[in-house]
Amino acid sequence: MLSAESQRSQPLFDDPRARSLILGAMLGALCTRLASILLPIEMYGFMLHLSLPAMVILCVFMIDLLTGQHRTSDTSILMWMGTSIGVILDETLWLIVRNPPLVPSGVEQVGYWSTASLLFSIGGLLLFSIGVAIGSRTSKGEQILPRIETPHLAIASVVLIGGLIFFHVSQAMIRHDVPNEDRSLVILGYEIHHIVEGQILLMIALVLLVFAGEQEWPWRFAFLFTTIGALFVADEILYYQLIDVSDDAYFGAMTIISGAMMCTMLLVQMGLGSRHVGELEEE
Structure with missing residues (x-):
């Protein structure tokens, strides 16, 4: 925990928050590489990756930080979140390019231990570390x-529940008339699913919350990025673990139910957490 008198910017590795996030991210990426000996596990049409629990941890702890159930100076929580981010970053490129490209002229599939995958993992960790370093340098302490x-709960409800409904209804209305590559973010022939965009939003929200959360606008952006990022992740949390990430699978009952359950869980967590913190402050 940061001391109360630590109200000025600190050198990067003298700031326990930055140290926990960066070391956690590096540890997460390293553990993911080592775990690749056994993972992913293929079963019942799923290819289960380490990023699955990592995404859940990131979403849950972000809600914890937002509601004040954990302080942004809690280094154990930040270490867990950093580790989750390292896992996610290490698997991101591989998960994006594991399927055939939507555009025939796109690049070929990239293996997990390929040079491209390793460089992406290192680059992702570097960018995250730079973001943390900038946040730490500009922060005035806890x-x-x-x-x-x-x-805020009303806004979160609209984003999480309304957004989930909007995703599926809007996609269902145009899926037969508009080709997938025209209604998706496509880079080099590969579809960038919105779960990836959600992960990035959550990482940005974390840095804003930890290092500038006391300020009005950074907190507002962190709140907005957290709710939207959680929606994007929840909507495809199990769908992205499927071996066949097809349109039919996205509109299947499993994807819809898992997304609804996770959105509801996060919303309940936010409501109960904020209520609990409010009761503690009144005592």
Whole structure:
């Protein structure tokens, strides 16, 4: 935990928050590489990756930080979150390119131990570390965050539940008329699923919350990025673990139910967490 008098910017590795996030991310990537001896596990049409629990941990702990159930100076929580981010970054490129390209002229599939995958993992860790370093240098110490109030819960409900409904209804309306590559973000012939965009939003939200969460606008952006990022991740949390990530699978009952369950869980967590923190402050 940061001491109360630590209210000025600190050298990077003298800041325990930055140290926990960066070392955690490196540890997560390293563990993922070592675990690749056994993972992913293929069963019942799924290819289960280490990034599955990592995404759950990242979403849950982000809600914890937002609601004040854990302080942004809690280095054990930040270490867990950093580790989760390292796992996610290490598997991102491989998961993106594991399927045939949507565009015939796209690049070929990239193996997990390929040079491209290794460089992407290192580059992702470097960018995350730079973001943490910038945040640490501009931070004035431990952040006392605003409380989550009823209007925030209402906004989160609209984003998580309304967004989930919008995703599936809008996609269902155009899926037969608009080719997949025209209604998706496609880079080099590969579809970038919105779960990847959600992971990036959560990482940005974490840096904002930990190093600038006491300020009004950084906190607002962190809140918005967290809710939208959690929606993007929840919508495809199990779908992205399928061996066949097809349109039919996205509109299947498993994808819809898992997304609804995770969105509901995160919303309940936010509501109960903010209520608990409010009761503690009143005592």
